[in-house]
Amino acid sequence: MARMKFLCDAERCIECNGCVTACKNEHEVPWGVNRRRVVTLNDGVPGEKSISVACMHCSDAPCMAVCPVDCFYKTSEGVVLHDKDLCIGCGYCFYACPFGAPQFPQDGAFGLRGKMDKCTFCAGGPEADFSAAEFRKYGRNRLAEGKLPACAEMCSTKALLGGDGDVIADIYRNRVLKRGKGSEVWGWGTAYGKPERQPSAKPGA
Amino acid sequence: MRKVLALAIAAMLPLAAAGCGEQQAVTVYKQGQYQGKPDKQPWDNDQFKSDKLAWERAIKARNDIQDETSRGTPTAN
Numbered sequence: 557m558a559r560m561k562f563l564c565d566a567e568r569c570i571e572c573n574g575c576v577t578a579c580k581n582e583h584e585v586p587w588g589v590n591r592r593r594v595v596t597l598n599d600g601v602p603g604e605k606s607i608s609v610a611c612m613h614c615s616d617a618p619c620m621a622v623c624p625v626d627c628f629y630k631t632s633e634g635v636v637l638h639d640k641d642l643c644i645g646c647g648y649c650f651y652a653c654p655f656g657a658p659q660f661p662q663d664g665a666f667g668l669r670g671k672m673d674k675c676t677f678c679a680g681g682p683e684a685d686f687s688a689a690e691f692r693k694y695g696r697n698r699l700a701e702g703k704l705p706a707c708a709e710m711c712s713t714k715a716l717l718g719g720d721g722d723v724i725a726d727i728y729r730n731r732v733l734k735r736g737k738g739s740e741v742w743g744w745g746t747a748y749g750k751p752e753r754q755p756s757a758k759p760g761a
Numbered sequence: 762m763r764k765v766l767a768l769a770i771a772a773m774l775p776l777a778a779a780g781c782g783e784q785q786a787v788t789v790y791k792q793g794q795y796q797g798k799p800d801k802q803p804w805d806n807d808q809f810k811s812d813k814l815a816w817e818r819a820i821k822a823r824n825d826i827q828d829e830t831s832r833g834t835p836t837a838n
Contacts, residue, residue, distance in 0.1 A: 626791075631802075641797065683798070697803075700806050702808070704820065704824065709827075718827075720821070
């Protein structure tokens with residue numbers, strides 16, 4: 557079974573915001589709600605890097621852990637979804653999420669906070685597939701159409717990869733190797749650094 | 762007079778019984794468990810007709826197309 561993940565290649569992302577536009581258009585996301593956004597580090601400085609960020613569909617999702625009404629669930633493909641009929645818009649998930657993925661539509665004269673909205677990996681939600689209710693609450697269900705998220709499929713430079721975690725990790729690893737670098741930039745060393753060397757015991761010390 | 766009283770009591774009975782039929786309006790939460798509506802698998806629809814393998818093939822094709830190095834026409838060498 558595929559385990560769906562996103563992966564953004566910072567060397568390729570050109571900050572075009574095509575992924576953001578594709579998401580907005582695909583799901584008719586209202587003003588003020590950004591399921592996906594592009595973050596640029598060292599903006600304006602030569603060598604700046606951009607990455608596209610949305611819900612990362614964590615394997616051990618903190619939003620699921622903190623939700624007081626337990627409205628989150630994880631599909632068999634590893635996509636983290638929620639039931640908007642249960643959500644009380646408390647915002648705990650926003651505080652727990654390390655990526656700032658949960659969004660809350662502001663409505664009314666007093667900035668009333670609505671029910672949480674976030675990236676669904678284009679997998680809809682707990683309503684009948686392709687129904688009007690599903691589209692209104694969660695957006696289009698591309699996964700049930702046999703398609704991958706619109707943001708990844710629309711990415712012009714293929715910086716944003718989305719799909720089976722194993723497959724997109726392989727695609728990225730091949731890219732890194734083609735760039736002339738080796739396993740030192742992709743793998744254990746990247747994630748955890750070089751193994752610590754124990755200081756050799758000097759005789760007589 | 763008795764008939765009127767009996768009729769009034771008979772009319773009141775369904776109203777009194779309606780009170781017993783009150784539905785629980787508060788959700789009983791089970792800590793740590795998903796409380797919402799169940800969701801179907803992405804292949805359980807008219808398009809894939811519960812054919813999980815067909816859905817996986819479709820997703821795999823979309824997965825592979827993201828690798829531009831494998832998109833070209835295969836050459837002899």
